[in-house]
Amino acid sequence: MNTTPPGIPSVSFRSSIWLISTLLIATGCAQTPDIRSSRDGTSGVTAGGNPAYLSCVKADIRQDARTFIQEEDGKTLLFVGSTDPTTASGLVELSNTQGPGRYAVYQRHAWQDKGRLINAARACART
Incomplete structure (x- = not known):
């Protein structure tokens, strides 16, 4: 009969803890922080052209926020804060x-300023 002395966990118990810990760490690391995977956003169609629409949106962004415009795969991207989608x-x-111009807008932590960027994108699409 094989018994384990009291107070010393069995090998299978330690293996289970190790496996569970590894899975939890791997699952946490697998999350993509790309802003485009955020649930805080919307999309629609713009009434005006690209330059006018982007100028309107930029005018409604906080004055101290840095903005960057890039062209990528036939899209014009207006980043706020950083050109890296994982930190923007x-x-x-x-x-x-x-x-017609289709837009999609994403805002990380939109609750902090009540979705100001999202609201600006919607309002500018109507003008």
Whole structure:
């Protein structure tokens, strides 16, 4: 009969703890912080052209926020805070490839300023 002395965990118990810990760490690391995977955003169609729309959105962003415009795969991207989608606080994607200007806007932690970027993107799309 094989018994384990009191107070010393069995090998299978230690293996289980190790496996569970590894899975939890791997699951946490697998999350993508890309702002485009955020649930805080919306999309629609713009009434005006790209330059006018982006100028309108930029005018409604806080004056101390840094903005960057990039062209990528037929889209115009307006980043807020950083050009890295994993650290940017906001992103507006504008595309003319499918007829009228289609936009998508994403804002990280939108609750902090009540979705100001999202609201600006919606309002500018109507003008």
